[in-house]
Every structure is written in C-alpha cells, then in structure tokens.
Amino acid sequence: MTAGNAGDASVAQDLIADLHDRVEGDKPTVYGDNAYGTGAFQDHLETSNIESRCKTQPPVNTTGLFAKDAFDINLDDDTVTCPAWVTVSIRRNPKGQGTAHFAEACTACPRRGECTTATGGRTISVGIHEPVLGRARDRQTTPDWRDDYRATRPKVERKIGHLMRRQHGGRKARVRGKPKVAADFNLLAAATNLARLAALGLTSTPTGWATTT
Numbered sequence: 001m002t003a004g005n006a007g008d009a010s011v012a013q014d015l016i017a018d019l020h021d022r023v024e025g026d027k028p029t030v031y032g033d034n035a036y037g038t039g040a041f042q043d044h045l046e047t048s049n050i051e052s053r054c055k056t057q058p059p060v061n062t063t064g065l066f067a068k069d070a071f072d073i074n075l076d077d078d079t080v081t082c083p084a085w086v087t088v089s090i091r092r093n094p095k096g097q098g099t100a101h102f103a104e105a106c107t108a109c110p111r112r113g114e115c116t117t118a119t120g121g122r123t124i125s126v127g128i129h130e131p132v133l134g135r136a137r138d139r140q141t142t143p144d145w146r147d148d149y150r151a152t153r154p155k156v157e158r159k160i161g162h163l164m165r166r167q168h169g170g171r172k173a174r175v176r177g178k179p180k181v182a183a184d185f186n187l188l189a190a191a192t193n194l195a196r197l198a199a200l201g202l203t204s205t206p207t208g209w210a211t212t213t
Contacts, residue, residue, distance in 0.1 A: 001182035008035035013044055020048075027051050031152050039129025042136045053149050056136040066115045071100075071124055075131055080124050084111045090126050098126040162192050 002011055012032070019028045029051040030036075037056035045052040059068035072081040080100035081087040088105070090098035106112050106121030116122040127133070139145050173181045201212030 001178045001185065003178070008032075009038045009041045012036055012041050016050070019050065029053055031149070031156065033153065037136065039127055039133045043129055043132045046132055046135075052136060052139070053145070053152065054136070055140060055149065056133055058137060063117075065117075066122075068124060069137075073124070073126060073130065073134075075126075080126070082111075082122065083115065084109050096128040100124040100126065162196075163188060 009032075016028075016030055019030070027049065030045060030053060032041075032054035034055050034057045036054040042052055042054065042056065045054070061067040066083055070083050074081070078090045078092070078098070079087050080090060082102060082105075084105075086102060086105045086109070088100050088102055090100050092098040101121065101123050103121045106116060109115070140149070173184070175181055175184055197211065202209060203212065
C-alpha cells in the first residue's frame, strides 16, 4: 500500500524482491503496463536476470511534429542524427544525462516545420537509461512478445475488476492511514480469493485441499 501520489513503479522492486525464490526452473517473468516500463525498473529487471513483459511507452509528440524516435541516437559515438541528416554530439552532465542541441542547424532546415517551433531549434534529451529503454522498445515490437503480453495482461485486469465490482473499499479507501487501508484491502482480497476457490469447487480430500475444475 502506497500514498496516492506515489507512482506504480516506485515500489515495483520491493514487490518482486523474492521472485527468484518463488520461481523454480524457468527464468522469472514480470508483466506490467506502461506505468512499470520506466528506465530504472527495466534496468533492474535486466540486471536481475528477469524476463521483462513490462510495456515501455514509445516516444510521442502530441503536436504532430517529429517524435524522439524519428532521431537516430548513436550511443556508441554519443551523437544524435535528425531526420534531415544533421548530426550533433550529446553533451553529458555529471549524472550521465545528456542533451543534443541542434540550434543553428534548424534555422535554414527545410524540415523545420515538421520538427520544431522552438526559436532556439530542436533539443533531444538522452537519459541515463536510454540504452535499456531502447532494448525494451525493440523487444515489444516482436510478435512473440506482443502475443504473450496480450494473452496475460487481460487476466490481471480481470482480477482487478473482480475487486472493484462491489463497494468494499476497492475504488476508494474506507479508512484513513496506510496501515488501515492495507488491512482493509487485504480483507477484500482474501474474500475475493475465497469466493473464487468456492467457484472452482474447492473441497477437502484425504491428501489436502483440491479443486474440482
């Protein structure tokens, strides 16, 4: 349970801290929507040898101008090439974050109207997680990745829908304070799980509990 202003990915590493202990044999896999597709979390999955099925938002430009993916970012040379084939160097700050300024190159560029309205020309930001984000976006364009994601993510959303269908604190907290909200939500989750087990025909057998379906 987190504060309402905390992002989903802010606690993602804690949620999967014991994943390797709980998954035997196959490489663990984590599924998540765009909220979990941050550079920091994708990097954590890579370094932890966990298969990522977390979707990373592709670059967008709501103004209709060239999005970031129209630029060729060469991390080996630390350069960025624009759609008009102008190449500039990436300037890095002490934290490793970089910026590519096209500045004067945009002044007489024939494609300026498609690219930027900024008087100082187009600027491209290059984060410290740019390589891992690039790999994540490349992976999610493959048919196998897309098919697996589409087959699995709806199951998660469906279960969340089960929690929301009755007004028992699913959509809004009924109490104040994270400990109380967490306890209340755990009660809701337990009740939902018990109802699901009953629907599956859970019965007691001489060797333990089992479902009939």
